[in-house]
Amino acid sequence: MPARGNALKRRIRSSGGKLLRRFGLLPGGMPDGIGDDAALADAALDGDVMVYFPDTQDSLYQLRTWYGPLRELHRAQGVTIVCMDSRTAAALRAEVDLPVVTIALDATLDAIILRSATKLVLYVNYNPLNTAALRSRSAIHVSLLHGDSDKVVSVSNQIKAYDYSFVAGQAAIDRLERYTTLFDAPARCIPVGRPSLDTDRIEATVRADDRLTVLYAPTWEGGQASAAYSSLCTHGLAAVRSLLAAGLDVIYRPHPLTGVRVPEYGDTDRQLGELVESSGGRVSTGRPLQHDFTDADLILCDVSAMMGDWLPTAKPLLITQSADPQSRDAATALLSMSPRLTVAEATSAGNLARDLIEHDLLREERIEMIEYYLGDITPGASLARFLEACARLSTRRDELWARIQDQQRPSADDSV
Structure with a gap:
């Protein structure tokens, strides 16, 4: 009787799962x-x-x-x-x-x-x-x-x-x-x-005006405390208000996963979007990253891939310092040498950003790091390396798999 009951429960769970999947309720x-x-x-x-x-x-x-x-x-x-x-x-x-x-x-x-x-x-x-x-x-x-x-x-x-x-x-x-x-x-x-x-390269464009612009591109809240790098709830509103007060335009580019894990981040994202749009700035969603890079004079970002992708612009960057004491990073030279923005300094982000744009003392050092982080950035060079690597590994796979299949074939002695 218990075995029959367990089987019935499994069938019910299976049927329920199918219904949940079918109606998109998972x-x-x-x-x-x-x-x-x-x-x-x-x-x-x-x-x-x-x-x-x-x-x-x-x-x-x-x-x-x-x-x-x-x-x-x-x-x-x-x-x-x-x-x-x-x-x-x-x-x-x-x-x-x-x-x-x-x-x-x-x-x-x-x-x-x-x-x-x-x-x-x-x-x-x-x-x-x-x-x-x-x-x-x-x-x-x-x-x-x-x-x-x-x-x-x-x-x-x-x-x-x-x-x-x-x-x-x-x-x-x-x-x-x-x-x-x-x-x-x-x-x-x-x-x-x-x-x-x-x-995703775009042709160089002429800016509509000469107003200095900051791209604020925070990462998402992260899946665990050690990877909690997002500045959105700790720095975001104070930093953007400071940027605007300093006469800087702002492009706000939220991470696609913002608010998916922690609702508070979704609430802050909405507030920040309203603030930026009410000040004549842009909330960038679904827009090619390279367009935002072209339109900005400095990026304010968290520890994320934005740091390396921004390097070829040769423009300054300001990286936030996580307020979570449990967060950890795997620091390399770029993170170690770049200016960091703490929570306490968020209210001064505008003056700091303007100073970095007008007096970019680390420009040459960052340019020297481009090859170290990205290799040859000549247009088409990276794509060519990617395609060549895929072709080379495909050839290697054929060689390895042929050897395995040969070893698995029965020998003449096996049939005796």
Whole structure:
């Protein structure tokens, strides 16, 4: 009787889960698992490369940073994006002209990778659900992530799950060498620069006026205390009021995940947006990052990938100091040498920003760091390194997999 009762409970939970998935009522961050599995029973994925993205739409910004490079890679080798969430897949189909499928079952995923002879699997984050694809032995697994920064996530032990990691430059390798144990960063990391900066380039534009402008681009609240870098609730309103009082224009670029985890951040985001817009500034959402970089004379940001991406502008930056005593970073030279804004100094951000713009004493030092962080930034160079690295690893995969298959074939002695 108890066994029969447990079986009934499992069926009820299963039926309830299906209904929740079907009507889109699952908690945020949980994929709905509505897959194309039946239609893919005998199908093969297009191309040599699979991008595995099991996340919900909240995290889609992580993949968006790679749209441009992935389009170019699709032309060279063929790319298919595999999702676990049907809502995310629908959004992707509307945004990017790449093949997209949704796979809910591990068995479907295992079989289709083998049937497709997929050479590379790419990942843009460390989602624990990535393990579904990581089980495959027939492909090389590459971590791309969605930015290169001094956040502790950049030196997470999770990097060891991947065969290789594509990083921006030598700074990332040195960071991993310093902060990660039992990981051979020089052997496992391949510097490719920031290919999205190549594909998202814009032509230089003429500013409408000569008013000095500050780009305020805080990060999100973070998933744990050690990665709580956001200045939004601690510095944001005071700093922006100070910038405006100093006669500076403000572009406010909120992080896409702002307020998803902690409602207070969403409330502050709304207040800050209203303040900026009421002062004639711009709240930048869905706008190419390079446009904001072009329009700004200085960036005020947290410890995040914004620091390195901003470097090629050669313009000054001001980095906030987290107010959370539990936060930790994986500091490199840029973070160590850059001016930091504490909570106590937020009310003086305007005068400090104006002084940094008008007397940029660290400009030459930052320019010298560009190659260290990003490699060659000649237009097209980073994209070329990315495509070459993918092609090289695809060839290596073929060689390794052929050797494994040869070893698994029965020998003449086995048939005796």
